[in-house]
Amino acid sequence: MENPRRVEHQMTDKGYVPVYTTTVIEQPWDTYTAVDHDTWATLFKRQREILVGRAAKEFVENQERLHMSAEAIPRFDDLNRVLKPATGWELIAVEGLLPELTFFEHLANRRFPVTWWIRKPEQLDYLAEPDMFHDLFGHVPLLLNPVFADYMQAYGAGGVKAAAIGPEALQNLTRLYWYTVEFGLIRTDEGLRIYGAGIVSSKGESIYCLDSPAPNRIGFDLERVMQTRYRIDTYQKTYFVIDSYEQLMDATRPDFTPIYARLHASPSHAAGDVLDTDRVWQRGNGEGWSNDGDV
Numbered sequence: 001m002e003n004p005r006r007v008e009h010q011m012t013d014k015g016y017v018p019v020y021t022t023t024v025i026e027q028p029w030d031t032y033t034a035v036d037h038d039t040w041a042t043l044f045k046r047q048r049e050i051l052v053g054r055a056a057k058e059f060v061e062n063q064e065r066l067h068m069s070a071e072a073i074p075r076f077d078d079l080n081r082v083l084k085p086a087t088g089w090e091l092i093a094v095e096g097l098l099p100e101l102t103f104f105e106h107l108a109n110r111r112f113p114v115t116w117w118i119r120k121p122e123q124l125d126y127l128a129e130p131d132m133f134h135d136l137f138g139h140v141p142l143l144l145n146p147v148f149a150d151y152m153q154a155y156g157a158g159g160v161k162a163a164a165i166g167p168e169a170l171q172n173l174t175r176l177y178w179y180t181v182e183f184g185l186i187r188t189d190e191g192l193r194i195y196g197a198g199i200v201s202s203k204g205e206s207i208y209c210l211d212s213p214a215p216n217r218i219g220f221d222l223e224r225v226m227q228t229r230y231r232i233d234t235y236q237k238t239y240f241v242i243d244s245y246e247q248l249m250d251a252t253r254p255d256f257t258p259i260y261a262r263l264h265a266s267p268s269h270a271a272g273d274v275l276d277t278d279r280v281w282q283r284g285n286g287e288g289w290s291n292d293g294d295v
């Protein structure tokens, strides 16, 4: 297998990350080794077991509709044959994390970039950057949900606009992605469930986010989320709970320009803060939190 082409390291709102070439490639499926397929299978089985009664039911249902299984690393072309007619989204293979504007432009055009390579067996529990398991297993299932699919496109279009406005607007918008697409929880009749890709692709956080008394669980509010800092190297101190995907889409519909202007004048909140105005599901006891603040 060829090594992915890393072009530079860059300080972003996600921390210090490698950034890859923007080239869209063919998924080099034939180059996956038996070890790669095994890694996929191990992670797939392990997460599916943990996610019973934890993940939003449409997450697992949609994985099944996409015929994702432990048997082998999926071919992006096969997934696209289901995804594209359903919601107009298409997976494209990339070398890794893209520059922000490139990423937003893909989303705005209903193209979801998926890292083609998978982690090494010794990295089952933690990887600092997204690999194929995170992108495919974590992000792709909800692209089959029509409302969430629209939200992702709206987010991309919002990203292109925010990038033109400036770094502060971009930071506000990135927090929205972080606390919804990556680390979001949703309220259901059966209780809180996970829909965030960063959680469903992590064994430890899938358990922690719902079971631990340490983190806050707070009702979603767009401006509150945009004002909340986060850490990338620990489990979250706060999870925001949506009532429905429609709530996300509705919140994203208005033009954010006046919101950015308003937020510019108000202070941001630490990742673990609880405000008087919050709808609190659980006030975390802060157990195990490090004291060195947040990003």
Ligand SMILES: [Fe+2]
Binding pocket: 130, 134, 135, 139, 182, 197, 198
């Ligand atoms: Fe992600």
